Amino acid sequence: xxxxxxxxxxxQASDAGHVFExxxxxxxxxxxxxxxxxxxxxxxxxxDGNTKNLLVTAIDIEGxxxxxxxxxxxxxxxxxxxxxLSTVREIKVNGLRRLLWEHRPDLRIPTTVWxxxxxxxxNGSLNDLLTPVAFHLDKERDLFQEVPVDFHLIRRxxxxxxxxxxxxxxxxxxxxxxxxxxxxxxxYHEIKTGKRPEWAQETHAISSSAKRQARSVGASSWRDxxxxxxxxxxxxFDKPTLPAGTGDPHDLGEHQIKxxxxxxxxxxVLKRAASYGASPxxxxxxxxxxxxxxWNEARGIAPGLLTxxxxxxxxxxxxVSDQPNNSSVIFFRSEPEQRRxxxxxxxxxxxxxxxxxxxxxxxxxxxxxxxxxxxxRLLPFRMRRKIVHNVVNRHQFSIGVTLLGAVWPKMKNGKxxxxxxxxxxxxxxxxxxxxxxxxxxxxxxxxxxxxTFRNRLNLVLAGSACRFTRKETEDFLDxxxxxxxxxxPQLR
Numbered sequence: 001x002x003x004x005x006x007x008x009x010x011x012q013a014s015d016a017g018h019v020f021e022x023x024x025x026x027x028x029x030x031x032x033x034x035x036x037x038x039x040x041x042x043x044x045x046x047x048d049g050n051t052k053n054l055l056v057t058a059i060d061i062e063g064x065x066x067x068x069x070x071x072x073x074x075x076x077x078x079x080x081x082x083x084x085l086s087t088v089r090e091i092k093v094n095g096l097r098r099l100l101w102e103h104r105p106d107l108r109i110p111t112t113v114w115x116x117x118x119x120x121x122x123n124g125s126l127n128d129l130l131t132p133v134a135f136h137l138d139k140e141r142d143l144f145q146e147v148p149v150d151f152h153l154i155r156r157x158x159x160x161x162x163x164x165x166x167x168x169x170x171x172x173x174x175x176x177x178x179x180x181x182x183x184x185x186x187x188y189h190e191i192k193t194g195k196r197p198e199w200a201q202e203t204h205a206i207s208s209s210a211k212r213q214a215r216s217v218g219a220s221s222w223r224d225x226x227x228x229x230x231x232x233x234x235x236x237f238d239k240p241t242l243p244a245g246t247g248d249p250h251d252l253g254e255h256q257i258k259x260x261x262x263x264x265x266x267x268x269v270l271k272r273a274a275s276y277g278a279s280p281x282x283x284x285x286x287x288x289x290x291x292x293x294x295w296n297e298a299r300g301i302a303p304g305l306l307t308x309x310x311x312x313x314x315x316x317x318x319x320v321s322d323q324p325n326n327s328s329v330i331f332f333r334s335e336p337e338q339r340r341x342x343x344x345x346x347x348x349x350x351x352x353x354x355x356x357x358x359x360x361x362x363x364x365x366x367x368x369x370x371x372x373x374x375x376x377r378l379l380p381f382r383m384r385r386k387i388v389h390n391v392v393n394r395h396q397f398s399i400g401v402t403l404l405g406a407v408w409p410k411m412k413n414g415k416x417x418x419x420x421x422x423x424x425x426x427x428x429x430x431x432x433x434x435x436x437x438x439x440x441x442x443x444x445x446x447x448x449x450x451x452t453f454r455n456r457l458n459l460v461l462a463g464s465a466c467r468f469t470r471k472e473t474e475d476f477l478d479x480x481x482x483x484x485x486x487x488x489p490q491l492r
Contacts, residue, residue, distance in 0.1 A: 034100040036088070036170075038370035040325050041099055043441065044088065044143065044170045045373070045388035050252045052439035053169040054137065055177050058129060060432040061161045065153055066192065069426075070163075071111050073188040074151055078109060080183050083171040085109075088143045096377035097384075110150035112136075126256040126434055126460070127470070129154075133164055137438055141168060148172075169440065173327045174404045175313050177435075182408055185425035192426035202421040203411050238333075240398045241304035243292050243446055245472050251465035254439055255473040258460045260432075265485050266418060266457040272486060278346040281403040282353065284450050285310055285332065286345040287483040288399045293339060294483070295476060303336035309395075309444060311402035312353070314362050328362040342483075392441050400444035404451035407433050418452045436460055446473075448480065459484075 036044070047053045078084045086101040114132045130137065133152050141148070148168035155161050165184075167177050186200040261269065273283040285308055293303045314328040330353055339345055356362060372391070376384045409416035423430050433453045440447060445467040449460040459481065463473030 034102070036099040036101060037325065038366055038373055039327070040170045041373050042369050042388060042392070043168075043325070044099065045385045046392040046441045047141075047168075047170070048385055048389035050439060051389065051393065051441055052138065052141075053441055054436075054438040055167045055169055055172060055174060056130075056137070056434075056436040056438050057165050057177055057181060058126075058434040058436070059163045059181070059430055060434075061163055061428050062159060062431050063161075063428040064159055065155075065161045065163070065428065067113060067153070069188055069191040070153060073184055073191055074109055074111060076187040077180055077184040078149070079105070081172075081176065081180055084149050084167075084180070085147060086171070087145060087147065088170075090144075090381060096374075097379070097381065098377065104147070107147050109147055112150070112152045114152060114154045116154055116156050126258045126436075129162065129434070130164075130256065130436075133166075136166060143168065143170065169325070169437075171325070173313060173325045174402070174435070175315055176325070178404070178407055182422055185422060185428075185430075188428075189425040197425065199408075199421045202408075238305070238307055238396065240307040240333075240396055241292065241296065241301070242396070242398055242467070243295050243476060244299045244301055245445075245463075245468040247463075247465050247467045247469055247472070249466050253465035255463045255465060255468060255470045256436055256438075256460060257463065257470075257473045257477050258434060258458065259477055259481050261457040261459070261481070261485070263455045266452065266455060268486070269457060269484055270418070273346070276343050276346040276350075278350040279353070280450070281310065281312060281401065282346045282349040283484070284403065284448060285349050285401045286339075286342055287480055288401055288448055289332075289334060289339055289345065290342060290483055291476065291480045292398050293336070295479060303339070306334050306339070306398040307396070308332040308334075309397045309400045310353070311400070313405070314357075328356070328365065330356045330361075393443055396443040398446075400440075400447040402437065402447070402449050404435055404449065407435065407451050407453045409452075418455045418457075420454050423454065433458070434460065437462060446476065448477075 043053050082103055083101060085105050085107065086103050087107070089100050089102040091098055091100065112133075116132060132154055136150060136152070148171040150166050152164040152166075153161060154164065165177070165181070167180075172180070182200070186197055189195075189197045189200075269283065270280060273280045276283065278286075289306050289308060292306055297303065308331070310330045310332060311327050312330065313326060315326045332349060332352060334345070334348075338348065372388070376387060379387070406416045406418060406420070408420050408422035410419040410421040411417070412419075433451075435449055435451050435458070437447055437449055440462075445464040447462040449462070451458050459477065461473060461477040461480070463476065468476065
């Protein structure tokens with residue numbers, strides 16, 4: 001049972017039947033620096049119905065969290081990230097509708113405190129930990145009138161709490177969320193002790209592999225545009241094999257299942273990826289593909305075409321024009337014969353991932369998104385939203401994978417390690433981090449999130465309830481883990 005008190009803006013009101021629209025639409029001339037970047041605009045337009053596009057961090061805290069320090073620390077940290085204190089605005093320029101960010105430091109950031117009493121029904125799963133904030137996960141967010149973040153403090157006892165931050169993907173990627181978390185705890189520490197912590201000076205690494213800044217790439221030609229349209233249409237009509245499940249097709253929920261590997265298993269997995277000449281994201285992706293095959297074969301379904309969406313961070317690729325949201329999506333297709341040997345599959349994925357950046361596919365992908373968005377600018381927001389949502393969610397993928405890298409890694413010889421720099425703030429100890437992508441865009445019925453914290457690899461699988469039961473989601477993640485740590489000599 002949970003009892004809530006709201007600090008700041010009241011975010012408990014019902015949103016039944018509400019479809020958000022721009023507050024106003026006027027003709028003005030503005031500085032282009034305020035425009036919403038194409039990927040963020042696509043994320044906003046695709047957020048419809050059951051697609052929520054939320055990035056959530058839930059941090060298990062040991063120690064008594066001071067509410068009088070917690071709320072101002074959030075406010076101070078938010079000032080370092082202007083998009084978190086902004087709303088969306090729509091304007092008309094030469095008859096075309098454009099979205100931009102409007103900085104609104106006057107708006108209050110929603111913060112809620114929950115007192116949770118154990119009634120004996122919870123089983124300790126990630127879903128149960130998030131139960132008190134379930135309404136906030138699924139509510140309709142009106143980004144034209146409210147900031148794209150809200151925060152929750154769940155008290156489970158006098159010296160045990162959970163801090164939860166919900167960030168709309170429109171305004172942040174996984175790296176931005178991690179950077180905000182680091183600044184929040186630095187501000188909390190400074191408020192409580194009067195000085196900034198030493199770990200606040202640690203370099204923040206968003207990935208285990210640096211991205212080179214892209215050279216100037218001109219606008220794509222008509223031939224490039226036609227090729228892009230052709231590939232997009234082919235992707236739309238792909239019929240990939242999906243992992244079998246017996247979920248309720250009418251259930252709009254999502255199961256969040258987590259497994260944390262031991263330090264020894266984590267070391268084994270990282271060494272295994274290196275021995276294959278691949279990165280951890282390649283190994284996670286390859287193991288997920290093989291898991292789909294094994295899962296389906298055990299249910300009498302022959303292997304077929306698998307499609308996988310892999311999200312990687314491209315921070316640093318665009319220099320001074322970097323946006324708060326710099327994720328790049330790589331699409332992998334594979335036939336059964338390409339998945340017979342894990343090592344070769346890893347190498348193939350590694351080469352494809354490297355070529356994605358070397359051939360500027362990330363930039364071309366952004367150009368394709370911008371072209372799609374621009375083609376709809378004559379239409380009202382609600383209509384654009386429906387069209388983009390339907391197009392984006394027509395893509396079906398066998399599984400999605402995303403790597404958050406290390407959460408607040410300790411740098412060693414200029415490179416991020418699995419050790420964690422941020423484990424304490426003032427008198428608080430950060431025991432565990434749960435990083436979640438909640439009801440993200442595209443037709444991914446299974447999404448694997450991987451990251452390290454305190455020398456341990458964390459894996460979170462989001463499974464759509466319309467495809468999987470909760471038990472099936474747990475079993476499917478356990479199968480991925482089994483393959484990942486190496487359960488068969490021929491896969492080593």
